[in-house]
Amino acid sequence: AQSVTQLGSHVSVSEGALVLLRCNYSSSVPPYLFWYVQYPNQGLQLLLKYTSAATLVKGINGFEAEFKKSETSFHLTKPSAHMSDAAEYFCAVSVRAGGTSYGKLTFGQGTILTVHP
Amino acid sequence: DTEVTQTPKHLVMGMTNKKSLKCEQHMGHRAMYWYKQKAKKPPELMFVYSYEKLSINESVPSRFSPECPNSSLLNLHLHALQPEDSALYLCASSHPGTGGFYEQYFGPGTRLTVT
Numbered sequence: 001a002q003s004v005t006q007l008g009s010h011v012s013v014s015e016g017a018l019v020l021l022r023c024n025y026s027s028s029v030p031p032y033l034f035w036y037v038q039y040p041n042q043g044l045q046l047l048l049k050y051t052s053a054a055t056l057v058k059g060i061n062g063f064e065a066e067f068k069k070s071e072t073s074f075h076l077t078k079p080s081a082h083m084s085d086a087a088e089y090f091c092a093v094s095v096r097a098g099g100t101s102y103g104k105l106t107f108g109q110g111t112i113l114t115v116h117p
Numbered sequence: 118d119t120e121v122t123q124t125p126k127h128l129v130m131g132m133t134n135k136k137s138l139k140c141e142q143h144m145g146h147r148a149m150y151w152y153k154q155k156a157k158k159p160p161e162l163m164f165v166y167s168y169e170k171l172s173i174n175e176s177v178p179s180r181f182s183p184e185c186p187n188s189s190l191l192n193l194h195l196h197a198l199q200p201e202d203s204a205l206y207l208c209a210s211s212h213p214g215t216g217g218f219y220e221q222y223f224g225p226g227t228r229l230t231v232t
Contacts, residue, residue, distance in 0.1 A: 034220070043121075043207055043223040044160070090159055094219055102148035102167045103211060103219025107159035 002027040002093045006108035014116050019063075019078040021111050023091035026072065033074045034092045034105070035065055044090065050074060061085070086115045120144075121224035123208050129230045132198060138227045140191040140208030148172075149191040150221065151183060152207040160207055166191060198231045205229075 007022040025031055032051050036044040048059025055067045065076045074091060091108040121142045130136050140149065148167045152160035165173035166185040174183075180202075182194040191208055205226045211219040 032219075036223075041205070041226075041228065043123075043225040044209075046220065046222070049220055102150075102165050102172060103221065104162065104165075104173070105221060110157070110159055 002031060002095050002106050004091050004093050004106055004108035006089075006091050006111050008111055009109065010112050010114065012114040012116065013081045015083055016080050019076070019081045019085065019113065021076040021089050021091075021113065023065075023074045023076065023108060024072050025074060025091070025093045027093055027095055029095050032094045032103075033065075033067065034094070035059065035063070035074075035076050036090045036092060037061075038088045038090065038110075040087075047076070047089075081113075081115045083115050083117065086113055088112050121208055121210055121222050123206075123224040123227050125227060126225070127228045127230075129232060130195065130198065131232055132200075134198075135194070135196045137195065138193040138206055138208075138229075140193075140224055141189055142210040142222070142224075143189055144210065144212070144222070145188075146210035146212050146222070147188060148211045148219065149185060150209040150211075151191070151193055152209065154205045154207055154226070164193075195229075198229075200231050203229055203231045 003026045005024045034049045035047040038044050048057045050057050050067045058064045063078045088110050090110050092105045094103040124139045151163040154160045163177045164183045169185045180197050184192040207226045208224040209221040211221045
């Protein structure tokens with residue numbers, strides 16, 4: 001079974017500051033990892049994904065994440081926060097599922113990012 | 118085109134009403150999902166359809182009835198709902214890739230209020 005822990009339900013930064021959202025996972029098999037962003041009253045938008053091709057993953061809107069197997073972490077970063085980054089962010093894990101044609105995502109509890117001017 | 122569409126955007130219904138939510142994608146994805154999301158919580162999986170067949174039902178009450186009429190459409194029929202069913206209902210789809218990599222694309226959701 002797999003699980004995801006997001007450290008910090010709320011993170012607040014100033015505009016222009018570094019954004020760091022923490023995600024730790026647990027999986028008995030090599031995982032696929034995702035970060036999604038959700039703006040108020042909207043669906044989830046995929047920011048980036050780790051699929052074992054590269055440990056440093058670049059996504060949309062200037063975000064990136066680094067997969068660290070030894071730390072079972074997949075933290076999301078952005079060098080300089082913008083007001084438009086204010087949203088809720090979800091880390092999710094999906095394990096290899098041989099024999100099926102779909103995936104089952106396990107989400108973390110989410111982190112609400114607030115950006116101050 | 119990586120778009121999943123959902124209608125309606127908002128729905129208010131009484132506990133005795135029957136209504137349906139609709140989801141559509143034209144990406145050729147063969148897996149489609151229904152999620153329920155309460156405020157300040159992550160999405161919870163309800164149903165998964167794979168190649169138009171119901172593959173997962175996460176012990177969802179029978180007042181929710183999914184239907185997948187074809188590979189592009191997914192419906193969720195609602196009947197005799199309770200106020201606690203009020204939530205954002207999200208649809209997603211994924212490509213049947215290999216090795217377990219199933220990137221899910223989400224629709225904008227339907228905000229359901231049960232009165």
